[in-house]
Amino acid sequence: MSLKVYNTLTRQKEEFKSITPNHVGLYVCGPTVYSEPHVGNLRTFCSFDMIYRYLIFLGYKVRYVRNITDAGHLTNERGEGVNRMESQAKLESLEPMEIVQKYTVSFHRIMDAFNTVPPTIEPTATGHIVEQIEMIETLLKNGFAYEVDGSVYFDVKKYNDQHNYGVLSGRNIDELMAGYRDLDGQEEKRNSIDFALWKKASPEHIMQWNSPWGKGFPGWHLECSAMSTKYLGETFDIHGGGMDLKFPHHECEIAQNVGNCKQGGAKYWLHTNMLNFNGQKMSKSLGNSILPMEFVNGNHPLLDKGYAPSVLKFLFLQSHYSSELDINVKGLQDAEKGLKRLMEANDVIGNWELGISSNHKTELDIKIETIAANCKECMDDDFNTAKTIGNLFEFASIINSLKGGQIKPEEISSAGLDLLITTLHSYLFDVFGLRNENATIANNKLDDAMQLLINIRKDAKAKKDFVTSDKIRNELSAAGISLKDEKDGGMSWSLG
């Protein structure tokens, strides 16, 4: 079975065929680095991380471009840390590039904490002013743009005469024109729906560049068109982003691309859905906005404690990227337990010494092959991670039954065991990018010390000295380490 993706441009699931065999060009709208990213942004970036990883898993060579928006309409009012009422002394107010630097670094730290693979190219808007100016010049030449007093606007109505503005979002321009409000600078435009390609800078705009039309800064939608064209070509495979960017951002992007070179950019458009907390959209005004790192350190009144990045990621993966997801504390707790179950099963099978020698294919082998095939089939079906995880839990169940003796070692062949181990491992770590927060421990000094305690406890139990054995177990438990007595008299330990 081959990969199918839901293309929001055509509103249907389509077979994915890359333009260049074995290669994929992937563009995702990145963060605006004027503030901390939202957890919703995090979900989007985690979703595309999974998509990127799965494409690689399938054997594609992927060029993954995710921009950093560090130019645009920043004014003193919006720049954090800049207080207009205070001294305007140069060193006391933040330079725009200091803000950009601060939040770019912070963004990368978060992406790293959540174990996402960096894009192969991460271009900045400020680094591509020249390309953006060139694109505006082409749009002017092609007659889809006009200049008014140092600003350049995209002529939506003229574009719509020849092409289809609204092809992505399903809107039509008459309704749009009727519904628009009066905003600053509207009187310059030929029509209310025209959008800025270049804006003349007023003095309070602290980021501005020279252009053929005077000092100014690029429009909000232009950078993605310019940079995707530069790095992926006039047509490329996948363009991704959050649902809320569909209109106007992505619609404008398509218009700019078509107006520039008659090509609409991406062949497949993928949109991730919104994330709610306790049934509500997270927003600062509702007081329910939680930052990504606050989930990790638990430093927020709506959270009971911190959760490992993989827990949040696992929670994301348990629903489909294009579904709305409502998260809450119970969901986090559930995800933590579920993830632990999978990780422990993976640990168990990893250090296994069953001495399986059979090469005969058994019933269980066939079941394992089916589950492994299901995992791929689910992922091929528009990256259905939720369903894939359901299959991984079946693996966990088989592993636990083998461990508990409900399934005998002779019921599985070494090839079957191998397939189980590699499949579980590759989905957990390679495709989903989860981390085993408890692992890493085997064979280190802590483990040696734990073995000592375990041996003392075993002796105590053998002498029926349950006071001592319970003391060891209870005090370790209080320290965040849990001991498990196993059937064969063995003991294992884990954090948490």
Add this chain to the structure above:
RNA sequence: GGUCCUGUAGCCGAGUGGCUAGGCAAAGCUCUGCAAAAGCUUCUACACCAGUUCGAAUCUGGUCGGGACCUCCA
């Protein structure tokens, strides 16, 4: 007002016209010195109303909720 999405068990969530998703929670049993973990079993739901069909959670129409976008937003 316009464009679109959505309603699935106690909770979260997959779901392709017929085939019990899965996780968490709960109950019982097995194992256990006691726990924990694990295994087995139980809980069979699709907002409402009509229609299409041999058969609808799934398709169509309507009603009622919820949400997103239309304005910087993932």
